[in-house]
Amino acid sequence: MIKTYRWAVIGYGAIANEMAQTLAEHGRMFYGVAGRNQERTAAFAEKYQIQKIYGKIEEVFADDQVDIVYIATPHNTHIQYLREALKAGKHVLCEKAVTLNTEELKEARQLAEKQDVVLAEAMTIYHMPLYKKLREVIADGKLGKLQLIQVSFGSYKEYDMSNRFFNPALAGGALLDIGVYALAFARIFLSQAPDQILSKVRTAPSGVDEQVGILMANPVNEMVTVTLTLHAKQPKRGVVIFEKGYVEIYDYPRADQAVIIYTEDGRKEIVACGRKEEALLYEVEDMEQAVLGGKNEMNLSDTSDVMDIMTEIRRHWRIVYSEETTETECEI
Known part of the structure; x- marks a missing residue:
């Protein structure tokens, strides 16, 4: 039996839309979505038939139903979401650039290793x-x-x-x-x-x-x-x-x-x-x-x-x- 993973996305910009469209084309969808603007978050969820809308971004990390978090926000916000997601034991696929600098990435890698989860940059190449x-x-x-x-x-x-x-x-x-x-x-x-x-x-x-x-x-x-x-x-x-x-x-x-x-x-x-x-x-x-x-x-x-x-x-x-x-x- 093929394992089905529940993905939650943080962000609702161009790349998040493209990812949601890709999933939809293959009969899949995000399980949940969160963002700073609730109106835009709700519109994204309606557009892609996403069942879970989080009132706060932090709620994503506390949700036991979420297996993988996809971070699609500006890169200066990545480390704060990486910290919270990885500490909560979530696997993370994060848009590039994954962090601002080497020190932030080292911290994220250490957290991923400690929690035994996958951390990856969404680099198509x-x-x-x-x-x-x-x-x-x-x-x-x-x-x-x-x-x-x-x-x-x-x-x-x-x-x-x-x-x-x-x-x-x-x-x-x-x-x-x-x-x-x-x-x-x-x-x-x-x-x-x-x-x-x-x-x-x-x-x-x-x-x-x-x-x-x-x-x-x-x-x-x-x-x-x-x-x-x-x-x-x-x-x-x-x-x-x-x-x-x-x-x-x-x-x-x-x-x-x-x-x-x-x-x-x-x-x-x-x-x-x-x-x-x-x-x-x-x-x-x-x-x-x-x-x-x-x-x-x-x-x-x-x-x-x-x-x-x-x-x-x-x-x-x-x-x-x-x-x-x-x-x-x-x-x-």
């Missing part, structure tokens, strides 16, 4: 079948040794300092919003985490990062270049370059196809696996497998490596959000 297939192709050695990874992500956002992309009160900025995808893409192909990081940032009037260039290398001299912008649409393109060829992937956050070009003869090989439309379903399925005790650690070590990189980069920029101010750094 970790769960798309294409990447699992590509790792098999790379492992056979036909492409040779990894040399370089190039990743870009650009979005054109309305230049309004009050929206979430530019608002420091909502932990805005390119790095935590879109850079997390680019760095996750790079990390799944690198044999080791980077230990050398250089970056250049352009800040918005609000003080958050709006355009970024990053150069990284790891102990075995595999290199990565990353370009991010909130000012221009650019292809979500990743290129993974080996001695004997390279892999090119477009729309990499939810990719279902890649092209391998072999250097010696220019031969092209198309690798197709999975469906981009099912990206969130793959997350749900992998999460439930992990909760069930399957061999799936939800790439939490990769999540931690990416968080370490982003924390180090922001430390260098001296961009610190109000929730994480220290004596040595400047609040924006």
Whole structure:
């Protein structure tokens, strides 16, 4: 008999709606929903036929009927909900960026380990079948040794300092919003985490990062270049370059196809696996497998490596959000 898990969602924004739609398309629904605005919470519940509406977010964590909590709120709120959910013994799938910094993530990981529950970041890249297939192709050695990874992500956002992309009160900025995808893409192909990081940032009037260039290398001299912008649409393109060829992937956050070009003869090989439309379903399925005790650690070590990189980069920029101010750094 297949185990059925009850999911509760915190939040009612765009990604929460997309997840609810994905579940509905496969004959499922959230068990419960909670949010700060009761009118919007009730509207979300009605739209997706969710039976349980919580008056307060804290009620989610006290509900014995809830197996998995899906956190889909702005990332500066994540740690407070992670603390409460994990302490209550709930498994948690949390939207990216999973926390603001390394220290918050370490705390959350320790709580998850103590309570023996699954903690995971809702990063589509970790769960798309294409990447699992590509790792098999790379492992056979036909492409040779990894040399370089190039990743870009650009979005054109309305230049309004009050929206979430530019608002420091909502932990805005390119790095935590879109850079997390680019760095996750790079990390799944690198044999080791980077230990050398250089970056250049352009800040918005609000003080958050709006355009970024990053150069990284790891102990075995595999290199990565990353370009991010909130000012221009650019292809979500990743290129993974080996001695004997390279892999090119477009729309990499939810990719279902890649092209391998072999250097010696220019031969092209198309690798197709999975469906981009099912990206969130793959997350749900992998999460439930992990909760069930399957061999799936939800790439939490990769999540931690990416968080370490982003924390180090922001430390260098001296961009610190109000929730994480220290004596040595400047609040924006």
